[in-house]
Amino acid sequence: MKKLLLGTIAAAVVASSSMAADYTLKFSHVVSANTPKGKAADFFEKRLEELSGGKIDVQVYPSSQLYKDNAVLKALRLNSVQMAAPSFSKFGKIVPQLALFDLPFIFRDAKHLHDVQDGEVGQALKDKVTAKGIVALNYWDNAFKQLSSNKNALTMPEEAKGQKFRIMSSKVLEAQFHAVGANPQMMPFSEVYSGLQQGVIDAAENPISNIYTKKFHEVQKYLTVSNHGYLGYLVVMSKKFWNSLPAELQANVTQAMNEATEKERQYAAELNDSQFELIKEYAKKTGKLEINELTAEQKEAWRNAVSKIYPEFYSDRKIGKELIEKTIATK
Template sequence: MKGIVSSAAVASMLLFTGCGDNKEETKTAEAAKPAAAEKFVLKFSHVVSPNTPKGKAADYFEKRLEELSEGRIDVQVYPSSQLYKDNAVLKALKLDSVQMAAPSFSKFGKIVPQLALFDLPFLFKDVDHLHRVQDGEVGQKLKDMVTEKGYVALAFWDNGFKQLSSSKKPLILPEDAEGQKFRIMSSKVLEAQFHAVGGNPQMMPFSEVYSGLQQGVIDAAENPISNIYTKKFHEVQKYLTISDHGYLGYLVVMSQKFWNSLPADLQEDVKQAMKDATDKEREFAAQLNNEQFELIKEYADKTGKLEIINLNEEQKDAWRNAVSKIYPEFYDADNIGEDLIKGALNTK
């Protein structure tokens, strides 16, 4: 009995005297536990509908990044200018009111005029060459220039190569452009391009192009197939020339403040998700271009109101020789820069 009592007493003493230590141990153990992983909200604003290549790629990016980050980044995509139009989104990114956007290159004109590289006609041999330029040294230099202006430039996304259309006469050789009034967006490069072939460039908002073509205010235009089809430009033009002479695209950018708030592992997740989404976006863009071109051809065959001209290599060379003469006008580093232009041309 005595032994039992002594043991109980000892146990009681240990329990009593150890209370303070247990509290300290508990505190230490709690402190040693990893803190709950911080979560982030990423608002991705864009101006097109969800069923476009850019819209589909944004939705893919959302799923992929949430998967890679295991839910630590909540991506919220806002399509169709629900939050901001492209002319306001760059300011919103600076304020971190939105964390990601994909404006067209033209919206960066005053910030990084070197992005006008993509306006230069016949600079790219084909889509593979274009992507090698974007994913290589030249593309990285351009992204670095944007990042230096207070954004984080992540990737180039496709709209597509531009084609020529006209109501006045078929555009087969450069001299066919002489005297024709071409709609252009605001761009010194595009202005020089059409002056080089005797055309008359007219700056006009995109929203006015259909009525301008319909009413004869302008004779001709340049657009990727997606713009031509969705805006029905082929219905108010007599000739469509498949020239692939120029390119329209987007630059995906992120708020620098948001980027800097992410831990290194989540920054890597963003990079990987963007790489995967970029591959998908290019697939989506190519697929849509092919599908819509087939619909335009069906319209041409059915109505007989549109003639489609596919330039052969000799005809393309004639255009290339005529318009490439403008390149030296933009060798100045304040415009595009000789190193970027020659770098793109020499990209293997």
């Protein structure tokens, strides 16, 4: 009876707290709560509620509990959900310029990437999204992509010739692999493991987190640390909800989001490093996986081979020459 009473009191406190809030913000995302995105979303929840003095009640729904990424943008426009963090590819039809992040070797390292995202280019891209009726807030990391293969080590671009690479739907990625004589194959992510295992495809590109969690390293003979491409997310908010907030609470959202972004980038880097160590342990223990890291000369050879595709995307209806050049010039 005592436990029941305490539970009833706790429920009443939660209900009272929710009723006291002036605004309810539902944050929908598709990954589990223990991922970098999930942990950052939970951090954002606590921080915004603190900054707003409880005026905004943030409710995080992980693991597609509310919407999948392919449906969440419509839900945002309807204000059925107030915040989400889809991958860049989900914005392809409304802002194709976000394909900038697919361009191979356009980012020198993580610092350059974040300087681009937090600077003029990143703001220009966010403005394009906001102009489509969805408020773009910040960029969150997944990680840089690596190359894997069952044919050879892929330390030089000519070694990719003739190999069947799985890609997600992207004109940039298609052009990237055509540039080195490979055969890009669009394939659902859920089919990649079996595709590699059965030889339907020879090779793939993935961040370490995908490779480790989906056990791709167990069905590939070679892993090349190339950091050639990038996968990330754009955190967005319902424009109707944003406009309903007074300036003070908008400032609270911005501050909480900036702090959450720093945390998310930290979480993503830590996860990448820890999972890479586990892959290296597997390689050492089994002898079934060869890991190679591109030297400066090898990386330059790859960059020269694939960067020739950049002019194919100079059209403003694709990415735009100015955005590409400003990205490269960002210090």
